[in-house]
Amino acid sequence: MRLNTKFDRPDPALVEQLARFSSATIHEAQGRLGALSSALKPVDPAMSLCGPAFTVRCAPRDNLMLQVAIAHAQPGDVVVVSAGEYAEAGSFGDVLANACQAKGLAGLVTDTGVRDTSELRKLGFPVFSYSVSIKGTVKETVGPLAEPIQIGGELVRPGDVIRGDADGLVVVRREDVAHAIEQARKREEAEAAYIAAYRSGRSVIEVSKLAGVLEAKGLVIEE
């Protein structure tokens, strides 16, 4: 079997610009699309990542292909592992995180478990996982590398951008990164205007134009 590891990545300058926006803003900016399941959580809320996905599929309780992915991923990539939402396996820990950091990878996202979390926090290598488990894995099963995968209820293709922060993970299609940045900028500007209005004492009902909605529902609020 021969596995391909070549795919197009977006312009690194665009990835850097996208990283300035939160996962929630990007999700909203692209029309409420791309959010991965909230079951995938950062090992530390301070962890944050943004980079092209280097996708891989592993059998549950088996991290052979994850190690192959780490070996072939490029600096700046986020290794994204689909392993069947299997909670009872610690497929990645501080030893492999050191390998990732030495290569300049941007982070790891997996729908199985990880371990050595206090060391991962000390290392500061961004890891998002489905669970934390101390149970070791085997290295037996060959599987797809740099192919589209399903993770957290979303399709992730190699080279799509994954943005993760304390609130969650979002995927942006490789060809949509520039548009997502433009829309995220507009959304932040609109949010800044809302914040300024609220801080100047204006009502949320007025600013968010909710009076018509409440009236249509027949809601009368007495003071």
Ligand SMILES: O=C([O-])CC(=O)C(=O)O
């Ligand atoms: O050994 C493994 O397969 C996972 C692990 O704990 C580490 O990377 O430190």
Ligand SMILES: [Mg+2]
């Ligand atoms: Mg370990």
